[in-house]
Every structure is written in structure tokens, then in C-alpha cells.
Amino acid sequence: MPTDAPIHRRATVPYVPFDPFSDEVLADGTEFHRALTAAGPAARVDQSEGFEIVAVGRYETAAAVYDDPAMFLNSRGQGLLDRLEDESFREPSVLVEADPPDHTVARSVIRKVITPRAVRGMRASFVAAAEAAVDRVVEQGSFDAQTELAEAFPLKVIPDLVMGVREEGRENLLRYSTVLFECLGPMTPRARRVMEDAGDIDEVRTWIAESCARENVGPASLGARIWEAADSGAITAAQAANMVRSLLGAGLDTTIHSLARTIYHLATHPEQWRKLRAAPERATLAFDESLRLDPTVRQTYRTPARDTDIGGVPVREGQKIMLISGAVNRDPDHWGPDADRYDLDRRSGSHLALGRGIHQCVGGPIARLEADALLGALARRVESLELDGDPEVLLNNTVRGFTRLPVRVTAA
Numbered sequence: 118m119p120t121d122a123p124i125h126r127r128a129t130v131p132y133v134p135f136d137p138f139s140d141e142v143l144a145d146g147t148e149f150h151r152a153l154t155a156a157g158p159a160a161r162v163d164q165s166e167g168f169e170i171v172a173v174g175r176y177e178t179a180a181a182v183y184d185d186p187a188m189f190l191n192s193r194g195q196g197l198l199d200r201l202e203d204e205s206f207r208e209p210s211v212l213v214e215a216d217p218p219d220h221t222v223a224r225s226v227i228r229k230v231i232t233p234r235a236v237r238g239m240r241a242s243f244v245a246a247a248e249a250a251v252d253r254v255v256e257q258g259s260f261d262a263q264t265e266l267a268e269a270f271p272l273k274v275i276p277d278l279v280m281g282v283r284e285e286g287r288e289n290l291l292r293y294s295t296v297l298f299e300c301l302g303p304m305t306p307r308a309r310r311v312m313e314d315a316g317d318i319d320e321v322r323t324w325i326a327e328s329c330a331r332e333n334v335g336p337a338s339l340g341a342r343i344w345e346a347a348d349s350g351a352i353t354a355a356q357a358a359n360m361v362r363s364l365l366g367a368g369l370d371t372t373i374h375s376l377a378r379t380i381y382h383l384a385t386h387p388e389q390w391r392k393l394r395a396a397p398e399r400a401t402l403a404f405d406e407s408l409r410l411d412p413t414v415r416q417t418y419r420t421p422a423r424d425t426d427i428g429g430v431p432v433r434e435g436q437k438i439m440l441i442s443g444a445v446n447r448d449p450d451h452w453g454p455d456a457d458r459y460d461l462d463r464r465s466g467s468h469l470a471l472g473r474g475i476h477q478c479v480g481g482p483i484a485r486l487e488a489d490a491l492l493g494a495l496a497r498r499v500e501s502l503e504l505d506g507d508p509e510v511l512l513n514n515t516v517r518g519f520t521r522l523p524v525r526v527t528a529a
């Protein structure tokens with residue numbers, strides 16, 4: 118797409134001639150994001166599979182949508198399919214695909230499971246695993262930071278401490294999240310190929326369902342705490358299994374790609390890497406600034422309960438709204454003229470990469486603990502960090518990331 122792509126106006130709804138799910142935009146959404154933010158509070162976008170989507174690319178508008186859960190529903194589905202009309206890949210989540218009052222009950226249970234104390238209790242294991250992972254790659258000098266660091270480290274700690282998932286079949290975790298995140302978007306030819314390559318989806322679904330069952334959840338995990346809530350009668354067994362599934366689906370890919378993208382930004386911004394080296398306790402700032410600049414979850418979805426408008430742009434009951442995090446997190450009206458710059462000194466905590474409002478990511482503190490452990494260990498043990506070749510970009514309907522991130526390091 119040309120940089121100066123025109124913004125057409127159809128009736129009162131601005132139109133931005135980009136398909137958010139085209140291979141080009143999935144590979145690099147910068148021009149789409151700029152055009153969307155410039156177009157107005159909300160705009161129609163192209164969609165080759167025929168979905169009529171209204172997308173939001175301005176920070177204040179997205180915040181207002183997040184803050185009005187009575188009007189902008191989650192229960193009609195994450196993803197482009199309307200839960201009222203279509204069968205989806207899985208049973209609706211009792212968290213991210215529920216509205217109050219059902220959501221309020223589930224959310225209060227998960228908040229009592231993912232407490233600051235529970236997260237602090239994971240710290241020593243996270244730090245030990247991160248240091249071991251960093252020591253391994255420092256010895257190698259050149260390595261793939263995507264698989265050997267950003268993937269290897271969470272795979273060591275998250276399945277045990279967070280999910281409580283059994284050893285056998287763990288390779289299904291990444292297969293599941295790839296398929297799940299692909300299914301939220303349209304089945305473009307590319308997405309269809311990914312689904313075919315993923316093999317027998319029913320086998321993955323069955324493994325996931327079995328892994329969420331009470332008898333298969335490891336005792337020293339957050340999954341086990343969720344089952345205790347079912348034992349106390351706070352939620353039903355079906356809700357507990359569904360909630361454990363949320364940890365399995367939302368807790369791994371998201372953090373892997375967020376860690377890898379932060380490493381990428383640090384490797385390509387030597388002055389920011391020096392800031393982190395000088396103060397490794399700023400690791401979570403480096404992570405949050407990367408999440409702001411380059412959010413891992415491309416978009417979240419809301420569905421209007423009635424005909425209404427978004428910042429004056431009319432939207433219909435049932436129409437899918439996409440809040441585009443890559444655009445809102447660089448909206449110059451909120452972030453200033455240097456919004457495209459990666460800068461550890463920025464106050465980036467109000468970014469929308471983890472959502473906002475009643476559905477804001479409950480796993481955020483776990484993700485930040487991972488970042489603190491891994492990036493802190495890197496900053497302490499590594500002198501120089503730079504790219505060692507071109508990264509390979511992952512194309513997926515929901516997450517942004519790499520499939521390969523070659524880097525070179527020297528020991529401190």
C-alpha cells in the first residue's frame with residue numbers, strides 16, 4: 118500500500134483501504150495503522166473474506182469503548198464470528214467472552230487466583246530458569262532469540278507453575294494457541310494453510326480439554342487454585358475447566374512473542390540497551406514500552422448491543438468492532454509526536470496492549486515477572502546485543518511476532 122493512501126468517505130463512515138488480515142498488513146501494519154488513526158475515531162476497512170468491520174485506531178476512542186462494557190459486548194465473541202449466529206472453534210470463554218454479571222463472578226475468582234502473593238511466589242523459579250537460559254545462549258554467542266530464549270524460557274516455567282499442565286503432549290500448547298489465534302480472524306488462504314499444517318485439530322482440542330480436567334492439573338499451579346474455587350462452590354466444574362483453558366490459551370504465545378519483540382527492540386536500539394544495562398531493574402519498562410510500540414495482540418473485538426455511534430461514527434447492533442492496538446498505541450494525540458520511537462524513558466504504562474477495563478489482561482503481572490526475570494538476566498550477563506541477520510516475521514490473524522530472531526551477544 119502507498120504511504121499516502123487516500124482516505125475515502127462513504128456516507129458518514131470513513132473508509133480506509135486496507136485489509137487488516139492481508140499478508141502485507143500482517144507483515145507490517147504501520148501504514149494501515151497511520152491511515153486508520155488519521156481517518157477519524159472509527160473507520161470501515163477492507164476485508165477480502167466479506168466481513169464488514171469497523172476499526173478503531175485512536176487511543177481515546179478505544180479507551181471509551183473498553184470503558185463501556187454494557188454497550189460494547191464481549192459475549193458475542195472474540196473474533197469476527199458472531200456467537201449468536203456461528204459455531205466457533207471452541208466453547209465461549211467464561212472470561213473474555215462473557216459480560217457482567219457472569220463475567221464479574223468468573224473475574225473475581227481468577228483475581229483471587231492470580232494474586233500479587235501468588236506471582237511473588239513464582240519469582241525465584243522464574244529467575245533461576247531465566248538465568249540458566251541466558252547462560253546457555255551467552256556461551257553460544259550467536260543464537261535464535263525467538264526459539265532459544267523467548268520460547269525456551271516460558272516453556273520451562275509457565276506450563277508447570279501457571280497452567281499445571283501434564284508433561285505428555287506439551288507440544289500441543291503452541292499448536293493450540295496458533296490455531297486458536299488464527300481462528301479469531303477470517304479463513305484467508307494463508308490461514309487455511311496454517312490450519313492444514315497444524316494437523317488434526319480435534320486431537321489438539323481433546324488434549325487441551327483433558328489437560329484442563331481436575332485430575333490432570335498439577336498441584337503446585339494456578340490451575341489447581343482454580344479447581345479449589347470449584348470445590349468451594351464459587352464456580353461450577355465446567356467453569357473451572359473453562360478457566361484453566363484460558364490460562365492454557367492466553368498464557369504462552371502472548372508472552373513468548375512479547376519477550377522476543379522486546380529483545381528485538383533492544384538489539385536494534387543500542388542506546389536503549391545501554392540504559393537497561395545500566396539499570397537492569399528497568400526490565401519491565403523495556404517490556405511495556407515494547408508492548409506499547411509493538412503490541413503482540415493485534416486487536417481485540419467488541420460487538421455493539423444496540424445501534425449506536427463510536428465518536429460520532431455510526432455502528433450497528435451486532436457489527437464487529439476491532440480495537441487496533443498497534444494504531445492506538447502510537448496515536449500521536451495521546452503519545453506525542455515521537456510516538457514511533459522506542460524509548461525506555463517514556464511513561465508507557467497506559468498502553469492498551471493488555472486491554473483496559475473489566476477485561477484487562479489478568480495475566481499481566483505474570484508476563485511482567487517473566488520480562489523482569491529474562492530481560493534482567495540478559496542485562497546483567499550480556500555486554501553487547503545485536504541482530505545477527507534478518508528476523509523472520511510470523512503471519513497470524515491475532516498475534517504479531519517472529520518465527521526466527523537471529524542475535525549475537527558478548528558476555529559482560
Ligand code: HEM
Pocket residue numbers: 191195212213214224279363364367368369371372375413414417418469470471472473475476477478479480481483484
Ligand atoms: C504479554 C503477554 C500478554 C498479552 C499481550 C496479553 C493480552 C491480552 C489482552 C489484549 C487482553 C484483553 C482482551 C479483551 O479485552 O478483549 C487479555 C485478557 C486476558 N488475558 Fe492476557 N495477555 C498476555 C499474557 C497473559 C497471561 C500470561 C495470561 C495467563 C496466564 C493471560 C490471560 C488472560 C485472560 C484470562 C484474559 C481475559 C480476562 C477477562 O476477560 O477478564 N494473559 N490479554
